[in-house]
Amino acid sequence: MILGTAGTGKTVMAVHRAFYLAQPGTENAGPVLLLTYNKSLVTYIQHLASDHPGDVTIETYGRFGRGYLASQGLMGYGQIAGSDQREALVEGAVRDVAAGYRPGARFFTRPTDFFLDELAWIEGNGLSTDAEYFDAERVGRQEPLQRRQREAVWAIRETYVAARKAAGLHYDWASLPSAVKAQLHVDSSKRRYKHIVVDEAQDLTPEAIRSLAAAIPPDGSLTLFADYAQQIYGQRVSWRSCGLAVGKVETFIDNYRNSPEIARLAIALANMPHFKDSADLVEPRAPIRAAGAKPTLIACGSSDDEALVVRDAVQSAGRTARVGILTRTRAEARAAIAEVRRTTRVTMLHENNSIATWQAPSGVYAGTYHSGKGLEFDVVVLPYCSDGRRPHADTIAAFGPDEAASRESRLLYVGVTRARDELIISHTGALTTLLPPATPDLYDLYEVTTS
Numbered sequence: 001m002i003l004g005t006a007g008t009g010k011t012v013m014a015v016h017r018a019f020y021l022a023q024p025g026t027e028n029a030g031p032v033l034l035l036t037y038n039k040s041l042v043t044y045i046q047h048l049a050s051d052h053p054g055d056v057t058i059e060t061y062g063r064f065g066r067g068y069l070a071s072q073g074l075m076g077y078g079q080i081a082g083s084d085q086r087e088a089l090v091e092g093a094v095r096d097v098a099a100g101y102r103p104g105a106r107f108f109t110r111p112t113d114f115f116l117d118e119l120a121w122i123e124g125n126g127l128s129t130d131a132e133y134f135d136a137e138r139v140g141r142q143e144p145l146q147r148r149q150r151e152a153v154w155a156i157r158e159t160y161v162a163a164r165k166a167a168g169l170h171y172d173w174a175s176l177p178s179a180v181k182a183q184l185h186v187d188s189s190k191r192r193y194k195h196i197v198v199d200e201a202q203d204l205t206p207e208a209i210r211s212l213a214a215a216i217p218p219d220g221s222l223t224l225f226a227d228y229a230q231q232i233y234g235q236r237v238s239w240r241s242c243g244l245a246v247g248k249v250e251t252f253i254d255n256y257r258n259s260p261e262i263a264r265l266a267i268a269l270a271n272m273p274h275f276k277d278s279a280d281l282v283e284p285r286a287p288i289r290a291a292g293a294k295p296t297l298i299a300c301g302s303s304d305d306e307a308l309v310v311r312d313a314v315q316s317a318g319r320t321a322r323v324g325i326l327t328r329t330r331a332e333a334r335a336a337i338a339e340v341r342r343t344t345r346v347t348m349l350h351e352n353n354s355i356a357t358w359q360a361p362s363g364v365y366a367g368t369y370h371s372g373k374g375l376e377f378d379v380v381v382l383p384y385c386s387d388g389r390r391p392h393a394d395t396i397a398a399f400g401p402d403e404a405a406s407r408e409s410r411l412l413y414v415g416v417t418r419a420r421d422e423l424i425i426s427h428t429g430a431l432t433t434l435l436p437p438a439t440p441d442l443y444d445l446y447e448v449t450t451s
Protein backbone atom coordinates (compact mmCIF):
# COMPACT_ATOMS: atom_id res chain seq x y z
CA MET A 1 0.00 0.00 0.00
CA ILE A 2 1.45 3.31 -1.04
CA LEU A 3 -0.37 6.35 0.31
CA GLY A 4 0.64 9.69 -1.10
CA THR A 5 -0.76 13.14 -1.62
CA ALA A 6 -1.31 14.78 -4.98
CA GLY A 7 1.66 15.14 -7.32
CA THR A 8 3.97 12.83 -5.37
CA GLY A 9 4.67 10.57 -8.34
CA LYS A 10 2.24 7.74 -7.65
CA THR A 11 1.33 7.26 -11.31
CA VAL A 12 4.96 7.46 -12.37
CA MET A 13 5.95 4.84 -9.79
CA ALA A 14 2.98 2.60 -10.59
CA VAL A 15 4.15 2.44 -14.21
CA HIS A 16 7.76 1.74 -13.20
CA ARG A 17 6.73 -0.95 -10.75
CA ALA A 18 4.51 -2.67 -13.28
CA PHE A 19 7.28 -2.84 -15.89
CA TYR A 20 9.83 -3.91 -13.27
CA LEU A 21 7.69 -6.83 -12.09
CA ALA A 22 7.13 -7.92 -15.68
CA GLN A 23 10.78 -7.81 -16.73
CA PRO A 24 11.92 -11.34 -17.52
CA GLY A 25 15.21 -10.89 -15.59
CA THR A 26 13.51 -9.80 -12.36
CA GLU A 27 13.20 -12.29 -9.50
CA ASN A 28 9.61 -13.58 -9.32
CA ALA A 29 8.76 -11.93 -12.63
CA GLY A 30 5.44 -12.68 -14.28
CA PRO A 31 2.55 -11.20 -16.20
CA VAL A 32 1.36 -7.91 -14.70
CA LEU A 33 -2.02 -6.20 -14.72
CA LEU A 34 -1.78 -2.42 -14.31
CA LEU A 35 -5.14 -0.93 -13.43
CA THR A 36 -5.93 2.71 -13.66
CA TYR A 37 -9.14 4.60 -13.39
CA ASN A 38 -8.77 6.87 -16.31
CA LYS A 39 -9.24 5.69 -19.91
CA SER A 40 -6.96 8.39 -21.26
CA LEU A 41 -4.29 7.23 -18.82
CA VAL A 42 -4.72 3.69 -20.14
CA THR A 43 -4.10 4.94 -23.67
CA TYR A 44 -1.01 6.85 -22.67
CA ILE A 45 0.53 4.06 -20.63
CA GLN A 46 -0.14 1.59 -23.44
CA HIS A 47 1.87 3.86 -25.68
CA LEU A 48 4.75 3.87 -23.15
CA ALA A 49 4.57 0.10 -22.88
CA SER A 50 5.45 -0.37 -26.52
CA ASP A 51 9.09 0.44 -25.65
CA HIS A 52 9.32 -2.01 -22.75
CA PRO A 53 9.85 -5.74 -22.75
CA GLY A 54 7.57 -7.80 -20.56
CA ASP A 55 3.95 -8.70 -20.33
CA VAL A 56 1.97 -5.76 -18.90
CA THR A 57 -1.77 -5.43 -19.53
CA ILE A 58 -3.17 -1.97 -18.87
CA GLU A 59 -6.86 -1.44 -18.37
CA THR A 60 -9.61 -0.12 -16.10
CA TYR A 61 -11.16 -2.24 -13.37
CA GLY A 62 -14.45 -2.43 -15.26
CA ARG A 63 -12.78 -3.89 -18.31
CA PHE A 64 -10.84 -6.40 -16.25
CA GLY A 65 -13.94 -7.52 -14.32
CA ARG A 66 -16.09 -7.85 -17.40
CA GLY A 67 -13.35 -9.73 -19.27
CA TYR A 68 -12.73 -12.14 -16.42
CA LEU A 69 -16.42 -12.99 -16.05
CA ALA A 70 -16.69 -13.44 -19.82
CA SER A 71 -13.72 -15.84 -19.74
CA GLN A 72 -15.65 -17.87 -17.19
CA GLY A 73 -18.79 -17.96 -19.32
CA LEU A 74 -20.60 -15.69 -16.90
CA MET A 75 -20.95 -12.55 -18.98
CA GLY A 76 -23.10 -12.36 -22.07
CA TYR A 77 -23.46 -9.43 -24.41
CA GLY A 78 -25.29 -6.41 -22.92
CA GLN A 79 -25.73 -7.85 -19.45
CA ILE A 80 -24.46 -4.86 -17.49
CA ALA A 81 -27.00 -2.15 -16.67
CA GLY A 82 -25.82 1.24 -17.90
CA SER A 83 -26.13 4.20 -15.55
CA ASP A 84 -29.39 5.43 -17.11
CA GLN A 85 -30.93 1.97 -16.92
CA ARG A 86 -29.80 1.63 -13.32
CA GLU A 87 -31.21 5.01 -12.38
CA ALA A 88 -34.60 4.25 -13.96
CA LEU A 89 -34.79 0.84 -12.26
CA VAL A 90 -33.84 2.29 -8.85
CA GLU A 91 -36.44 5.04 -9.25
CA GLY A 92 -39.03 2.36 -9.97
CA ALA A 93 -37.91 0.32 -6.96
CA VAL A 94 -38.20 3.37 -4.67
CA ARG A 95 -41.76 3.94 -5.93
CA ASP A 96 -42.72 0.28 -5.47
CA VAL A 97 -41.38 0.10 -1.93
CA ALA A 98 -42.85 3.50 -0.98
CA ALA A 99 -46.28 2.20 -2.00
CA GLY A 100 -46.16 -0.17 0.99
CA TYR A 101 -45.57 2.72 3.41
CA ARG A 102 -47.91 5.46 4.52
CA PRO A 103 -48.50 7.91 1.67
CA GLY A 104 -45.99 10.74 1.42
CA ALA A 105 -43.40 9.17 3.79
CA ARG A 106 -40.59 11.69 3.55
CA PHE A 107 -37.73 9.25 3.31
CA PHE A 108 -38.81 8.14 -0.16
CA THR A 109 -38.89 11.70 -1.47
CA ARG A 110 -35.10 11.95 -1.18
CA PRO A 111 -33.33 12.48 -4.52
CA THR A 112 -32.57 9.29 -6.49
CA ASP A 113 -28.86 10.11 -6.14
CA PHE A 114 -29.13 9.29 -2.45
CA PHE A 115 -30.52 5.80 -3.14
CA LEU A 116 -28.08 5.13 -6.00
CA ASP A 117 -25.22 6.06 -3.71
CA GLU A 118 -26.47 3.93 -0.82
CA LEU A 119 -26.96 0.86 -3.03
CA ALA A 120 -23.49 1.35 -4.52
CA TRP A 121 -22.08 1.52 -1.00
CA ILE A 122 -23.79 -1.76 -0.06
CA GLU A 123 -22.39 -3.48 -3.16
CA GLY A 124 -18.98 -1.89 -2.77
CA ASN A 125 -18.65 -3.25 0.74
CA GLY A 126 -19.92 -6.69 -0.24
CA LEU A 127 -22.86 -6.65 2.19
CA SER A 128 -25.00 -9.56 1.09
CA THR A 129 -27.58 -9.83 3.89
CA ASP A 130 -29.82 -7.30 5.58
CA ALA A 131 -28.23 -8.16 8.95
CA GLU A 132 -24.76 -7.22 7.62
CA TYR A 133 -26.15 -3.94 6.30
CA PHE A 134 -27.93 -3.03 9.53
CA ASP A 135 -24.70 -3.55 11.51
CA ALA A 136 -22.28 -1.97 9.06
CA GLU A 137 -20.11 0.92 10.20
CA ARG A 138 -19.15 3.71 7.87
CA VAL A 139 -16.48 6.31 7.26
CA GLY A 140 -17.37 9.94 6.62
CA ARG A 141 -20.01 12.33 7.83
CA GLN A 142 -23.09 11.02 6.13
CA GLU A 143 -26.07 11.44 8.45
CA PRO A 144 -26.66 7.98 9.99
CA LEU A 145 -29.79 6.18 8.82
CA GLN A 146 -32.33 4.91 11.36
CA ARG A 147 -33.03 1.19 11.50
CA ARG A 148 -36.40 1.64 9.74
CA GLN A 149 -34.75 3.62 6.99
CA ARG A 150 -32.15 0.90 6.48
CA GLU A 151 -34.96 -1.64 6.25
CA ALA A 152 -36.54 0.45 3.52
CA VAL A 153 -33.21 0.75 1.67
CA TRP A 154 -32.76 -3.01 1.81
CA ALA A 155 -36.25 -3.56 0.41
CA ILE A 156 -35.41 -1.11 -2.40
CA ARG A 157 -32.23 -3.02 -3.10
CA GLU A 158 -34.04 -6.35 -3.34
CA THR A 159 -36.74 -4.86 -5.58
CA TYR A 160 -34.15 -3.20 -7.80
CA VAL A 161 -32.01 -6.35 -8.20
CA ALA A 162 -35.08 -8.45 -9.04
CA ALA A 163 -36.26 -5.91 -11.62
CA ARG A 164 -32.79 -5.63 -13.14
CA LYS A 165 -32.40 -9.38 -13.50
CA ALA A 166 -35.92 -9.66 -14.94
CA ALA A 167 -34.77 -7.20 -17.62
CA GLY A 168 -31.89 -9.54 -18.53
CA LEU A 169 -29.31 -7.29 -16.87
CA HIS A 170 -27.38 -9.64 -14.61
CA TYR A 171 -25.00 -6.99 -13.36
CA ASP A 172 -24.45 -3.30 -12.83
CA TRP A 173 -21.00 -1.79 -12.49
CA ALA A 174 -21.34 -1.64 -8.71
CA SER A 175 -22.09 -5.36 -8.41
CA LEU A 176 -19.32 -6.51 -10.74
CA PRO A 177 -16.55 -6.76 -8.08
CA SER A 178 -18.56 -9.12 -5.86
CA ALA A 179 -19.30 -11.36 -8.83
CA VAL A 180 -15.60 -11.36 -9.81
CA LYS A 181 -14.52 -12.15 -6.26
CA ALA A 182 -17.05 -14.95 -5.85
CA GLN A 183 -16.00 -16.60 -9.10
CA LEU A 184 -12.28 -16.33 -8.31
CA HIS A 185 -12.89 -18.05 -5.00
CA VAL A 186 -14.21 -21.15 -6.79
CA ASP A 187 -11.88 -20.89 -9.78
CA SER A 188 -8.80 -23.03 -9.11
CA SER A 189 -7.25 -22.57 -12.56
CA LYS A 190 -3.86 -20.91 -13.02
CA ARG A 191 -4.04 -17.16 -12.52
CA ARG A 192 -3.52 -15.05 -15.61
CA TYR A 193 -1.59 -12.32 -13.78
CA LYS A 194 1.10 -12.86 -11.20
CA HIS A 195 1.20 -9.24 -10.07
CA ILE A 196 -1.41 -6.51 -9.99
CA VAL A 197 -0.56 -2.82 -9.63
CA VAL A 198 -3.34 -0.26 -9.11
CA ASP A 199 -3.13 3.49 -9.60
CA GLU A 200 -5.88 5.72 -8.07
CA ALA A 201 -6.84 2.83 -5.77
CA GLN A 202 -8.80 5.17 -3.47
CA ASP A 203 -11.65 5.02 -5.97
CA LEU A 204 -11.90 1.24 -5.97
CA THR A 205 -14.42 -0.20 -3.52
CA PRO A 206 -13.34 -2.65 -0.81
CA GLU A 207 -14.98 -5.43 -2.83
CA ALA A 208 -12.99 -4.51 -5.93
CA ILE A 209 -9.76 -4.59 -3.93
CA ARG A 210 -10.69 -7.94 -2.36
CA SER A 211 -11.42 -9.33 -5.82
CA LEU A 212 -7.94 -8.29 -6.96
CA ALA A 213 -6.39 -9.97 -3.93
CA ALA A 214 -8.24 -13.13 -5.02
CA ALA A 215 -6.98 -12.76 -8.60
CA ILE A 216 -3.27 -13.30 -7.86
CA PRO A 217 -1.49 -16.54 -6.97
CA PRO A 218 0.06 -17.06 -3.49
CA ASP A 219 3.51 -16.02 -4.76
CA GLY A 220 2.14 -12.97 -6.58
CA SER A 221 1.72 -9.41 -5.34
CA LEU A 222 -0.86 -6.64 -5.19
CA THR A 223 0.38 -3.05 -5.03
CA LEU A 224 -2.07 -0.20 -4.40
CA PHE A 225 -1.25 3.48 -4.96
CA ALA A 226 -3.85 5.76 -3.37
CA ASP A 227 -4.60 9.27 -2.16
CA TYR A 228 -7.66 9.31 0.05
CA ALA A 229 -7.85 13.11 -0.20
CA GLN A 230 -8.77 12.57 -3.85
CA GLN A 231 -11.52 10.03 -3.23
CA ILE A 232 -14.26 11.53 -5.39
CA TYR A 233 -16.74 8.76 -6.01
CA GLY A 234 -19.48 7.92 -3.56
CA GLN A 235 -19.09 7.48 0.17
CA ARG A 236 -15.66 7.36 1.65
CA VAL A 237 -14.11 4.00 2.32
CA SER A 238 -10.88 2.94 3.94
CA TRP A 239 -8.49 0.31 2.61
CA ARG A 240 -8.40 -0.92 6.22
CA SER A 241 -11.94 -2.22 5.81
CA CYS A 242 -10.85 -4.57 3.00
CA GLY A 243 -9.54 -7.08 5.54
CA LEU A 244 -6.23 -7.53 3.71
CA ALA A 245 -2.99 -8.44 5.47
CA VAL A 246 -0.95 -5.51 4.17
CA GLY A 247 2.76 -6.34 4.28
CA LYS A 248 4.04 -2.80 4.05
CA VAL A 249 2.63 0.74 3.98
CA GLU A 250 4.74 3.42 2.34
CA THR A 251 3.92 7.11 2.22
CA PHE A 252 4.91 9.55 -0.52
CA ILE A 253 5.04 13.16 0.68
CA ASP A 254 7.31 14.97 -1.77
CA ASN A 255 5.19 16.91 -4.20
CA TYR A 256 6.91 17.20 -7.59
CA ARG A 257 4.06 18.90 -9.38
CA ASN A 258 2.67 22.01 -7.73
CA SER A 259 4.52 25.25 -7.09
CA PRO A 260 4.89 25.94 -3.32
CA GLU A 261 2.18 28.64 -3.50
CA ILE A 262 -0.33 26.31 -5.14
CA ALA A 263 0.54 23.53 -2.71
CA ARG A 264 0.03 25.95 0.19
CA LEU A 265 -3.55 26.52 -0.91
CA ALA A 266 -4.10 22.75 -1.31
CA ILE A 267 -2.70 22.17 2.19
CA ALA A 268 -4.94 24.92 3.65
CA LEU A 269 -7.92 23.32 1.90
CA ALA A 270 -7.06 19.86 3.24
CA ASN A 271 -6.85 21.33 6.74
CA MET A 272 -10.36 22.80 6.69
CA PRO A 273 -12.78 21.15 9.13
CA HIS A 274 -15.13 19.70 6.49
CA PHE A 275 -12.21 17.93 4.82
CA LYS A 276 -10.77 16.12 7.80
CA ASP A 277 -12.81 13.00 8.29
CA SER A 278 -10.64 10.24 6.95
CA ALA A 279 -8.03 8.26 8.83
CA ASP A 280 -6.07 7.64 5.66
CA LEU A 281 -5.08 11.17 4.70
CA VAL A 282 -1.40 11.81 4.31
CA GLU A 283 -0.50 15.36 5.32
CA PRO A 284 0.83 17.12 2.22
CA ARG A 285 4.26 18.67 2.53
CA ALA A 286 5.34 21.89 0.86
CA PRO A 287 7.00 20.99 -2.43
CA ILE A 288 10.65 21.21 -3.32
CA ARG A 289 9.99 23.13 -6.52
CA ALA A 290 11.07 26.73 -7.08
CA ALA A 291 8.72 29.47 -5.90
CA GLY A 292 6.09 30.83 -8.28
CA ALA A 293 3.09 33.13 -8.17
CA LYS A 294 0.29 32.88 -5.62
CA PRO A 295 -3.02 31.54 -6.89
CA THR A 296 -5.13 34.35 -8.37
CA LEU A 297 -8.60 34.80 -6.93
CA ILE A 298 -10.96 36.93 -9.03
CA ALA A 299 -14.30 38.25 -7.74
CA CYS A 300 -16.53 38.76 -10.80
CA GLY A 301 -19.70 40.78 -11.34
CA SER A 302 -21.45 37.96 -13.21
CA SER A 303 -20.90 34.51 -14.64
CA ASP A 304 -20.43 36.13 -18.08
CA ASP A 305 -17.47 37.96 -16.58
CA GLU A 306 -16.11 34.60 -15.47
CA ALA A 307 -16.10 33.39 -19.10
CA LEU A 308 -14.04 36.52 -19.93
CA VAL A 309 -11.61 35.65 -17.13
CA VAL A 310 -11.19 32.21 -18.68
CA ARG A 311 -10.55 33.75 -22.11
CA ASP A 312 -7.93 36.15 -20.74
CA ALA A 313 -6.21 33.39 -18.77
CA VAL A 314 -5.89 31.31 -21.93
CA GLN A 315 -4.57 34.26 -23.92
CA SER A 316 -1.92 35.16 -21.37
CA ALA A 317 -0.81 31.54 -20.96
CA GLY A 318 0.50 31.52 -24.53
CA ARG A 319 0.65 28.80 -27.13
CA THR A 320 3.13 26.48 -25.48
CA ALA A 321 1.26 25.98 -22.20
CA ARG A 322 -1.15 23.24 -21.27
CA VAL A 323 -4.23 24.93 -19.83
CA GLY A 324 -6.98 23.08 -17.98
CA ILE A 325 -10.39 24.63 -17.32
CA LEU A 326 -12.12 22.53 -14.71
CA THR A 327 -15.68 22.76 -13.42
CA ARG A 328 -18.18 20.66 -11.54
CA THR A 329 -20.49 19.80 -14.44
CA ARG A 330 -20.18 19.49 -18.21
CA ALA A 331 -22.71 22.28 -18.64
CA GLU A 332 -20.50 24.59 -16.56
CA ALA A 333 -17.47 23.59 -18.64
CA ARG A 334 -19.30 24.51 -21.85
CA ALA A 335 -20.39 27.87 -20.39
CA ALA A 336 -16.86 28.62 -19.16
CA ILE A 337 -15.36 28.24 -22.63
CA ALA A 338 -18.07 30.25 -24.42
CA GLU A 339 -15.67 33.17 -25.00
CA VAL A 340 -12.38 31.39 -25.42
CA ARG A 341 -13.61 28.98 -28.07
CA ARG A 342 -14.34 31.90 -30.44
CA THR A 343 -10.60 32.12 -31.09
CA THR A 344 -9.01 29.00 -29.67
CA ARG A 345 -9.51 25.26 -30.10
CA VAL A 346 -10.60 23.63 -26.85
CA THR A 347 -10.43 19.87 -26.30
CA MET A 348 -13.21 18.56 -24.07
CA LEU A 349 -11.65 16.09 -21.64
CA HIS A 350 -14.59 13.73 -21.36
CA GLU A 351 -15.10 13.52 -25.10
CA ASN A 352 -11.60 12.42 -25.89
CA ASN A 353 -10.22 9.22 -24.49
CA SER A 354 -6.96 9.34 -26.33
CA ILE A 355 -5.28 12.50 -25.06
CA ALA A 356 -1.89 11.81 -23.62
CA THR A 357 -2.71 12.63 -19.99
CA TRP A 358 -0.16 14.22 -17.76
CA GLN A 359 2.20 14.80 -20.62
CA ALA A 360 -0.55 15.98 -22.92
CA PRO A 361 0.56 18.29 -25.73
CA SER A 362 0.21 22.02 -25.20
CA GLY A 363 -3.29 23.32 -25.73
CA VAL A 364 -6.51 24.15 -23.95
CA TYR A 365 -8.54 21.43 -22.25
CA ALA A 366 -11.89 21.74 -20.48
CA GLY A 367 -14.04 19.37 -18.48
CA THR A 368 -15.23 18.31 -15.08
CA TYR A 369 -13.04 17.88 -12.02
CA HIS A 370 -13.70 14.14 -12.43
CA SER A 371 -12.35 14.15 -15.96
CA GLY A 372 -9.22 16.01 -14.83
CA LYS A 373 -8.32 13.27 -12.35
CA GLY A 374 -4.74 12.08 -12.67
CA LEU A 375 -3.86 14.80 -15.20
CA GLU A 376 -1.75 17.91 -14.83
CA PHE A 377 -1.62 21.30 -16.56
CA ASP A 378 0.74 24.28 -16.47
CA VAL A 379 -2.20 26.61 -15.89
CA VAL A 380 -5.49 25.63 -14.27
CA VAL A 381 -8.62 27.81 -14.23
CA LEU A 382 -11.41 26.97 -11.79
CA PRO A 383 -14.41 29.18 -12.58
CA TYR A 384 -17.74 29.36 -10.71
CA CYS A 385 -16.30 28.76 -7.23
CA SER A 386 -19.18 30.74 -5.78
CA ASP A 387 -21.15 30.21 -2.63
CA GLY A 388 -24.41 28.58 -3.76
CA ARG A 389 -22.65 26.68 -6.57
CA ARG A 390 -20.13 24.78 -4.43
CA PRO A 391 -21.46 22.61 -2.91
CA HIS A 392 -24.15 22.16 -5.53
CA ALA A 393 -27.78 22.28 -4.33
CA ASP A 394 -28.37 18.75 -5.68
CA THR A 395 -25.56 17.33 -3.56
CA ILE A 396 -26.91 19.07 -0.45
CA ALA A 397 -30.42 17.76 -1.19
CA ALA A 398 -29.16 14.19 -1.58
CA PHE A 399 -26.62 13.98 1.24
CA GLY A 400 -27.12 16.89 3.63
CA PRO A 401 -24.88 19.95 4.05
CA ASP A 402 -21.96 18.36 5.94
CA GLU A 403 -21.50 15.40 3.65
CA ALA A 404 -22.00 17.64 0.60
CA ALA A 405 -19.22 19.94 1.83
CA SER A 406 -16.96 16.98 2.43
CA ARG A 407 -17.55 15.50 -1.02
CA GLU A 408 -17.31 18.67 -3.02
CA SER A 409 -14.22 19.97 -1.24
CA ARG A 410 -12.46 16.81 -2.41
CA LEU A 411 -13.43 17.69 -5.95
CA LEU A 412 -11.97 21.16 -5.50
CA TYR A 413 -8.83 19.57 -4.04
CA VAL A 414 -8.44 17.50 -7.21
CA GLY A 415 -8.94 20.68 -9.28
CA VAL A 416 -6.44 22.78 -7.32
CA THR A 417 -3.75 20.08 -7.37
CA ARG A 418 -3.86 19.69 -11.18
CA ALA A 419 -1.96 23.00 -11.54
CA ARG A 420 1.83 23.04 -11.97
CA ASP A 421 2.62 26.75 -12.19
CA GLU A 422 -0.46 28.90 -12.25
CA LEU A 423 -3.90 28.65 -10.68
CA ILE A 424 -6.76 31.06 -11.37
CA ILE A 425 -10.00 30.80 -9.39
CA SER A 426 -13.05 32.94 -10.06
CA HIS A 427 -16.42 33.45 -8.39
CA THR A 428 -19.52 35.63 -8.62
CA GLY A 429 -20.91 36.94 -5.34
CA ALA A 430 -19.37 35.38 -2.23
CA LEU A 431 -16.55 32.82 -2.55
CA THR A 432 -17.57 29.24 -1.73
CA THR A 433 -16.96 28.38 1.92
CA LEU A 434 -15.32 25.15 0.75
CA LEU A 435 -12.16 27.03 -0.22
CA PRO A 436 -9.93 28.85 2.28
CA PRO A 437 -11.19 32.45 2.73
CA ALA A 438 -9.99 35.21 0.39
CA THR A 439 -6.94 36.48 2.25
CA PRO A 440 -3.85 38.04 0.66
CA ASP A 441 -1.46 35.58 2.27
CA LEU A 442 -2.88 32.73 0.15
CA TYR A 443 -4.13 34.52 -2.97
CA ASP A 444 -3.49 37.50 -5.22
CA LEU A 445 -6.91 39.18 -5.11
CA TYR A 446 -8.62 40.90 -8.06
CA GLU A 447 -12.08 42.13 -9.05
CA VAL A 448 -13.56 42.08 -12.56
CA THR A 449 -16.90 43.65 -13.45
CA THR A 450 -17.81 44.49 -17.03
CA SER A 451 -21.58 44.67 -16.85
Ligand SMILES: Nc1ncnc2c1ncn2[C@@H]1O[C@H](COP(=O)(O)OP(=O)(O)OP(=O)(O)O)[C@@H](O)[C@H]1O
Pocket: 004, 005, 006, 007, 008, 009, 010, 011, 012, 013, 227, 230, 256, 257, 358, 373, 374, 375, 376, 417
Ligand atom coordinates in the same frame (compact mmCIF):
# COMPACT_ATOMS: atom_id res chain seq x y z
N1 LIG B 1 10.97 11.41 -8.64
C1 LIG B 1 10.52 12.40 -9.39
N2 LIG B 1 11.32 13.44 -9.72
C2 LIG B 1 10.86 14.47 -10.47
N3 LIG B 1 9.62 14.55 -10.95
C3 LIG B 1 8.78 13.58 -10.66
C4 LIG B 1 9.17 12.45 -9.86
N4 LIG B 1 8.09 11.64 -9.74
C5 LIG B 1 7.08 12.24 -10.41
N5 LIG B 1 7.50 13.39 -10.97
C6 LIG B 1 6.67 14.33 -11.75
O1 LIG B 1 5.72 14.88 -10.84
C7 LIG B 1 4.44 15.02 -11.47
C8 LIG B 1 3.39 14.28 -10.68
O2 LIG B 1 3.60 12.88 -10.82
P1 LIG B 1 2.38 11.86 -10.87
O3 LIG B 1 1.36 12.32 -11.86
O4 LIG B 1 2.94 10.50 -10.96
O5 LIG B 1 1.79 12.10 -9.40
P2 LIG B 1 0.55 11.44 -8.68
O6 LIG B 1 1.00 11.14 -7.30
O7 LIG B 1 0.02 10.30 -9.48
O8 LIG B 1 -0.44 12.65 -8.66
P3 LIG B 1 -2.04 12.74 -8.51
O9 LIG B 1 -2.43 11.73 -7.48
O10 LIG B 1 -2.23 14.14 -8.02
O11 LIG B 1 -2.62 12.54 -9.87
C9 LIG B 1 4.64 14.55 -12.89
O12 LIG B 1 4.92 15.69 -13.69
C10 LIG B 1 5.85 13.64 -12.81
O13 LIG B 1 6.52 13.58 -14.04
